[in-house]
Amino acid sequence: MGQLTTGERDFGAIILIVLAIIGIAMAAAGRSDVLGIHGAMVLVYCLALLFLLLSGAFGTPPSAARLTRYYDDPIKVGVGLTLFWAIFGMFIGVWAAAQLAWPSLNFDTSWASFGRIRPAHTSGVIFGFGGNALITTSFHVVQRTSRARLADQLSPWFVLLGFNLFCLIAISGYFLGVTQSKEYAEAEWYADIWLVIVWVTYFVLYVRTLARRKEPHIYVANWYYMAFIIVVAILHIVNNLAVPLSFAHAKSYTIWAGVQDSMVQWWYGHNAVAFFLTAGFLAMLYYYLPKRAERPIFSYRLSILSFWGITFFYMWAGSHHLHYTALPHWVQNLGMTFSVMLLVPSWASAGNALLTLNGAWHKVRDDATLRFMMMAAFFYGLSTFEGSFMAIRPVNALSHYTDWTVGHVHAGALGWVAMITFGSLYTLVPAIWKRERMHSAILVEVHFWLALAGTLIYVFAMWNSGIIQGLMWRTYSPDNTLVYSFVDTLLAMYPYYIARAFGGLLFLIGAIVAAYNIWMTVRTPAAATLALDDDSPGDERQISGATPTPAE
Amino acid sequence: MALTHETLLEGAKLWGLFYLMGFSICVLIYTFLPSNRERFERAEREIFDEDDGPWK
Incomplete structure (x- = not known):
């Protein structure tokens, strides 16, 4: 500050x-x-x-020379907050996973019961880790691609610290037993109102910064960040319309009723996946992947086509969460059709990323940071294919309510969202702190393999568990009675639940390694001159401490 | 005009389809407009500019 x-x-x-x-x-x-x-x-x-x-x-007032540089202070704090929430959210996740295998780990307390720590995990990783990563990287990308400093110095802090206040209120509320019982929107009315204020400020800041741009064309990564900011605002407001019991109570009731409530919730829920967990992270992919690979994106036009495809199609896909419910059949069909169509722009993005690396595979082999991003694109392609497939009604009949859904979500969350975030952080941190490279390349390598092994163990455990579960639920005897009791299915899942907790633990250890490595990178003083070898990230290869000269 | 289930159905099934088609055509025109070629190719390369400060 x-x-x-x-x-x-x-x-x-x-x-x-x-x-x-x-x-x-x-x-x-x-x-x-x-x-x-x-x-x-x-x-x-x-x-x-x-x-x-x-x-x-x-203290001494800031010098006017600061205006000739980018405003990176909030980004530095944002990196720290991102890592804090990563470790917190993943720790709660491992704990929740362990509770499923060993239920006594709730220690007979209400605050640590599964129903309360689960939303603490989902909000901790989605909003705490993901949200902070998105805000932090968006401040970096919008300045670099617009060639303009953030529009002012106060609102970035308001957005970052205000958003973290929201996370704090939301997650502490779950431990205390507060919930709206809406997936990814459990926080109560007062936290929701606060988030709207923070989010509108974020939007205004982003647009004002873009308006100051010196680069005539708005780079495609900014389109994705803008879609993320605008759509999340719309979704959040509509889904959280509620009437509180009174201004003195945390409890509120939604204004939506019955099946309309379900539809609004899953329109929100699926688009939270689309615009919170996909659009913003695609923005990271479109900036940090070409930067790190030092190759322009394979096809810029394809990135535009997939942008409009993703933003348009995703809007209509939410009803696939409500197959075989009271929701009208045609609405289910609509969601199913759009989910299948979504495969086209999704694979266009994943393919665009992988084809960008074509010709730079030796870099992927040598550089674990780039490998993080390559794996992220791979898992993005995998989980979008799986998602389109699971949205088909007969497939959903088998997968719904089983651990297959959980496996699918984590293929996306661990394999795609977390991996692209860590790849971006390993590119961002040396650039922002003007270091030649990360403190330890070996630790990045260790983190990569921990993350990959953790993801694979987790996802395979849940695929197996989910399909076994789904098949056991629908096995009938010749005289039309169910063959397996619910407890039989639990016993069958037990080994997979242990494997899942172990996979998650590996991923958590990876995040701790990342936090240590980033901390050491920040602590080590910058070298006076930076060598111009090709191993360092593409940007900011400058004499440290020198004032950058304007180009024009 | 009352906003009934039938109205919504018609909107979704008929006008929704035209909306989707019209929208797609606009996006395709924007993407492949020859005069935009230069701007996109520049955008692709521009992020590699090593200059680390806002432009004047």
């Missing part, structure tokens, strides 16, 4: 004081309700930030 001007500091302090007062009001109105606890948390969070903000207020 060292570069904030006096005006920005004052405005930041006003925002924090207003929020602290709102926190006090929530605590007073909510009393012993969870709303009251969250009010106290908002107060403490704002006071801590206020302390940080004011403790630097009497």
